[in-house]
Amino acid sequence: MKLTRKMVLSRAKASELHSVRKLNCWGSRLTDISICREMPSLEVITLSVNSISSLEPVSRCRQLSELYLRKNRIPSLAELIHLKGLPRLRVLWLAENPCCGTCPHLYRMTVLRTLPQLQKLDNQAVTEEEVSRALMEGEEVTAPSREDLGSGPPELSYTLSAVDAATETTQDPLNLGKGEASDQGQLGLKPTSQDQFPPFSQQEAASSRSSKNNILMAILMLLRELDIEGLEAVHQTVVSRLQALHKRELQEDME
Secondary structure: OEOOHHHHHHHHOOOOHHHOOEEEOOOOOOOEOHHHHHOOOOOEEEOOOOOOOOOHHHHHOOOOOEEEOOOOOOOOHHHHHHHOOOOOOOEEEOOOOHHHOOOHHHHHHHHHHHOOOOOEEOOEEOOHHHHHHHHHHOOEEOOOOHHHHOOOOOOOOEEOOHHHHHHHHOOOOOOHHHHHHHHHHHHOOOOOOHHHOOOOOHHHHHHHHHHHHHHHHHHHHHHOOOOHHHHHHHHHHHHHHHHHHHHHHHHHHHO
C-alpha cells in the first residue's frame, strides 16, 4: 500500500504537507513512503509494523529527530546511508528488520559507527563508550545496491575502511583491554587508574601510539561526513576539551 497525500492530511489534520511535523502510520501495511519527500518539516516518524524496504524518501526530512521502523522489510544496513544527512536524528528503532542480521553486536556497532549522533537505538540508550568502540568494531556501510532491493535473502552490505586496513596491519590489533583507556581519553572521561596495569614496555608503548593513530584516523574520516552544523558542534566540543586540558596543566604546574 502506498502512503498518499489524503492519508497524511487526514491523520495529521494539517492543510499543507510541508508543515506536518509528526507522522504516525503504525501497522498500516505500507510499502511506499515516497510522500515523505514532500514533508521536510517532519520531526517524528512512526512507521513500525509495515512492509517498507527503502529509507531514501526519509533522507529529505532534515528536521527529523525520531524514526521508528521496527518490524519492516529493510533488507540491508546500507539503507542507513540515507540517514547520514539528518543532523538532528537522535532516536532510531530498527529492530526486527532483515538488516539486523544474526550478530546483534556487529549490528549495533555498525549502526552507531554510521550514525554516531544517536542517543537511543532500539529503545536502548547509547553510551559514549559504545560510540568509541563502534569506530573500531563496526563496519562501514556502502550505498544500497540493486541486489539489496531484490526478493532474495537480504545480506549486510559492508566494505573495509582505511581504518580497518590499518588496524589489520598492526602487530598488536586493538582490543577492549588496551583500547579502553585510549577511548576514554579521547572522550574526556576519567581514565582508569594506571596502578591496575604493569608498566609499558617499548612494544606496548608502540602499540598504544598505533591505537591512538587509528582513533585519530577514524575521527578524521567521520569529519568528512559532517555538514556545517555537525562541524560546529565538533568545534565547540574540541575548544571546550582544550580549555579543560590547559586548565589542568596549569593546576599541575602550580602544585
